[in-house]
Amino acid sequence: MSRENFIEKLKRGDIFDVVVVGGGITGSGILRRLSMSGLKVVLLEQKDFTWGTSSRSGKLVHGGLRYIKQGQIVLTYHSVREREKLLKTYRELILPLRFAIPLENNSFVKKAIYRFGLFIYDLFAMKKTANYVSNSELVRDFEFINSSIFGAYTFFDAVTDDVKLTLQVLFEALEYGALAINYAKVAEINKIHECYKVVFEDEISGKRFTVPSKSVVFATGAWIGEFNPSLSIRKLKGSHLVLPFEKMPIRYACAVFHPKDKRPLYVIPWNGFVLFGTTDIDYGENLNSEVKITKGEAEYLLEALNHWFPKAKIDSKDVISTFSGVRGVLNTHKKDPSKETRDYILKVKEKMIFVAGGKLTTFDYISKKVSKKIFSLLNENPANINFNKFENSSKKAVSVISMFDKLFWDSVEDNYFSKVLKSSFVVHLDDLMIRRSRLGLTNLDGGFECLNKKKGLIMSALGWSDEKYNNELKRYKSVLRYYRLNG
Ligand SMILES: Cc1cc2nc3c(=O)[nH]c(=O)nc-3n(C[C@H](O)[C@H](O)[C@H](O)COP(=O)(O)OP(=O)(O)OC[C@H]3O[C@@H](n4cnc5c(N)ncnc54)[C@H](O)[C@@H]3O)c2cc1C
Numbered sequence: 269m270s271r272e273n274f275i276e277k278l279k280r281g282d283i284f285d286v287v288v289v290g291g292g293i294t295g296s297g298i299l300r301r302l303s304m305s306g307l308k309v310v311l312l313e314q315k316d317f318t319w320g321t322s323s324r325s326g327k328l329v330h331g332g333l334r335y336i337k338q339g340q341i342v343l344t345y346h347s348v349r350e351r352e353k354l355l356k357t358y359r360e361l362i363l364p365l366r367f368a369i370p371l372e373n374n375s376f377v378k379k380a381i382y383r384f385g386l387f388i389y390d391l392f393a394m395k396k397t398a399n400y401v402s403n404s405e406l407v408r409d410f411e412f413i414n415s416s417i418f419g420a421y422t423f424f425d426a427v428t429d430d431v432k433l434t435l436q437v438l439f440e441a442l443e444y445g446a447l448a449i450n451y452a453k454v455a456e457i458n459k460i461h462e463c464y465k466v467v468f469e470d471e472i473s474g475k476r477f478t479v480p481s482k483s484v485v486f487a488t489g490a491w492i493g494e495f496n497p498s499l500s501i502r503k504l505k506g507s508h509l510v511l512p513f514e515k516m517p518i519r520y521a522c523a524v525f526h527p528k529d530k531r532p533l534y535v536i537p538w539n540g541f542v543l544f545g546t547t548d549i550d551y552g553e554n555l556n557s558e559v560k561i562t563k564g565e566a567e568y569l570l571e572a573l574n575h576w577f578p579k580a581k582i583d584s585k586d587v588i589s590t591f592s593g594v595r596g597v598l599n600t601h602k603k604d605p606s607k608e609t610r611d612y613i614l615k616v617k618e619k620m621i622f623v624a625g626g627k628l629t630t631f632d633y634i635s636k637k638v639s640k641k642i643f644s645l646l647n648e649n650p651a652n653i654n655f656n657k658f659e660n661s662s663k664k665a666v667s668v669i670s671m672f673d674k675l676f677w678d679s680v681e682d683n684y685f686s687k688v689l690k691s692s693f694v695v696h697l698d699d700l701m702i703r704r705s706r707l708g709l710t711n712l713d714g715g716f717e718c719l720n721k722k723k724g725l726i727m728s729a730l731g732w733s734d735e736k737y738n739n740e741l742k743r744y745k746s747v748l749r750y751y752r753l754n755g
Contacts, residue, residue: 271693274310274447275470275477284308284481286642287466289454289495292322293430293628295487296438296448297635302642303446304658310446310479311438312468314453314556316699318434321489322628323703324559324593326508326546327538329354329362329629330425331392332610333523334532336385343611347629348392351426354632357659358428360666361436365427365536366520368406368420370413370576382421389423397424409519412580427521427536430628431703432669435692437631439665451695452477457484457495457620464619472695483619483645485638490555490596492613492624499615499622502599502608503552507561507592508545509569509753510709515586516542516577526568527575531606535573539673541588541710544573548606551594558750559592566590566753589709589751596624614638619645632658668692672704676718685722686729694730697740698747714748 286302288295291313302309313319331348335341354362369382386398399422406413406420438448451471458465466479486495493501521536535544547565566584573582597608612626612634621641626634643649671688674680694700697719702708707715719726719741727737749755 269442269691271449271451271472271695274449277447278310278449278477278479281480282308283463284310284479285646285648286310286483286485287312287454287464287479287481288485288487289466290320290487290489290491291317291434291438291448291450292320292487292489293318293434293437293631294322294489294623294626294634295485296434296441297631298485298487298623298638299441299446299448300437300444301632301635301639301658303441303444305639305643307642307646307648308445309441310481311441311448312452312454312466312479313448313450315451316695316703317438317448317450317693318431318703320491321593321595322434323431324506324508324591325430325628326506326534327427327430327536327543328365328425328534329428331389331629332627333385333389333423333425335610336388337381338607340609340611341388343609344389345392346633347627348389350630350633352393353659354629355426358433358436358661360661360670361433362426362428364424366422366424367534368401368409368422368520368522370406370417370420370522370524372417374418379421386421386423398422410522410577411517412577413522414576414578422520425521427538428628429539429706431706432672433628436661436665436669439668440662443662443664448693450693450699459618462619483621483642485621485623485642487623487638489624490594492596492622496615496617496622499613499624500599501596501613501624502601502605503550503555503594503596504605504608505549505551505559505592505594506546507565507569507590508543509561509566509573509587510589510591511542511544511582511586512588513537513540513542515582516544516580518542522576524572524576526572528571533569533572535577539706539710544569550605555594558747559594560750560755561590561592561753565592584753587753588712590753591709591751598625612637614641616641616645621645673706675705676707676715676722682725685725689726689729697726697744700726701744702747702751708744708748708751714744 285307286309288311299311331344335344452468454468456467615622
């Protein structure tokens with residue numbers, strides 16, 4: 269199972285049932301469902317798998333409590349139900365996470381609103397998690413929180429690593445015979461009789477290949493407008509800060525409101541670090557280059573952090589890294605970007621499906637809807653499909669993915685390091701450092717010391733010369749600037 273091997277298979281010219289364009293969570297989820305259903309499918313991603321929004325999310329698998337306040341009850345219901353299902357399917361990758369919502373005063377009305385919202389939220393999940401904690405308990409759990417806080421409501425949501433989850437889902441599809449190629453940009457689609465000819469550019473060889481297919485799914489998120497300009501998409505950018513746990517020791521997550529515009533923000537413990545975000549602003553720049561936090565966004569986030577956690581005294585020097593992503597949402601021209609719906613958009617044109625929006629959390633819900641559409645477009649009968657297998661995760665894939673965090677540990681044997689590297693579709697050094705090991709996000713120096721130790725192994729596993737390795741180092745350094753506040 270390798271990129272080269274998949275390209276060789278494509279050269280045979282077989283006709284596919286479906287080509288999925290886009291290697292984020294949505295495309296991977298659709299690929300998984302379709303391949304498990306026995307269809308012949310291939311996924312094409314223009315950069316690295318998860319390079320788009322699916323490596324830059326807030327990492328929450330959640331219902332979205334705030335959507336209840338916005339009246340998006342159906343979206344919240346489906347998201348909570350999906351959260352519950354995914355917690356069971358992906359036990360190793362998605363973990364329950366307790367949240368506190370601190371109260372700035374003892375307002376009866378505010379407390380009643382929270383109680384009602386949390387009651388609905390828990391009702392959807394069919395379990396009681398909501399609780400009230402006093403100021404003293406809160407100060408014990410959040411050492412640096414503003415001590416004038418009155419108390420807090422707590423409840424449970426869930427957290428993941430978006431890259432790992434997406435790759436897990438993708439690898440499961442591959443186990444069922446799907447193909448997936450990264451650095452394969454779809455450049456053109458032509459329809460000849462009833463067959464689509466999907467032309468992609470292979471970044472590595474510089475060659476163009478054509479894949480014949482009965483149907484095409486565009487799961488290209490914020491890029492969807494490039495393939496279907498009639499869709500009215502609003503591109504919204506969100507940025508997060510990664511902070512050292514020692515500077516922000518928190519026992520669980522906290523949902524706070526920005527002191528100025530009252531937008532909700534989350535501070536969450538993640539992989540031994542703390543994430544804080546997100547901003548939510550319109551984005552008009554080139555989607556194909558890396559996205560970077562602006563000075564204004566960083567100031568906005570630090571202002572909120574210091575309002576709620578003044579004793580932590582966080583400033584820009586404490587920020588280890590940042591990451592920014594752009595999502596495409598249905599444009600209803602709301603003044604406040606955060607009020608635009610996070611529901612998904614699905615359009616069908618002949619035998620092409622365009623899907624965008626949605627959430628990491630609802631990927632399988634969306635995949636199910638798209639798969640059903642595909643079956644009806646292809647006149648296939650899903651009657652023989654064993655839908656139970658969709659509820660199980662693959663242990664084989666988990667064993668590779670769970671290694672990503674530990675990859676650079678001294679205890680990892682060289683053979684094992686090479687094996688994981690070869691089977692995780694690493695093409696560039698930034699794939700390895702930002703989206704497999706995550707050292708680019710969690711290590712102040714970007715992990716160059718670790719890289720140095722493994723240089724020989726990386727070169728032999730990936731077949732790189734000295735010159736290639738040095739070029740990759742240069743490339744990684746320039747990508748890393750986008751993940752640094754002062755890069
Ligand atoms: C700041 C932020 C925070 C978020 N936080 C959360 C959260 O906490 N929980 C949650 O549930 N959701 C969250 N979301 C939403 C979630 O991240 C997205 O809904 C999800 O990642 C979208 O996945 P996708 O696969 O549709 O898009 P993407 O992940 O963007 O994938 C689309 C892919 O298509 C590729 N592509 C584009 N053009 C081509 C082409 N021509 N050929 C081949 N490939 C192409 C792109 O390179 C890209 O990788 C957040 C979003 C943002 C922006």
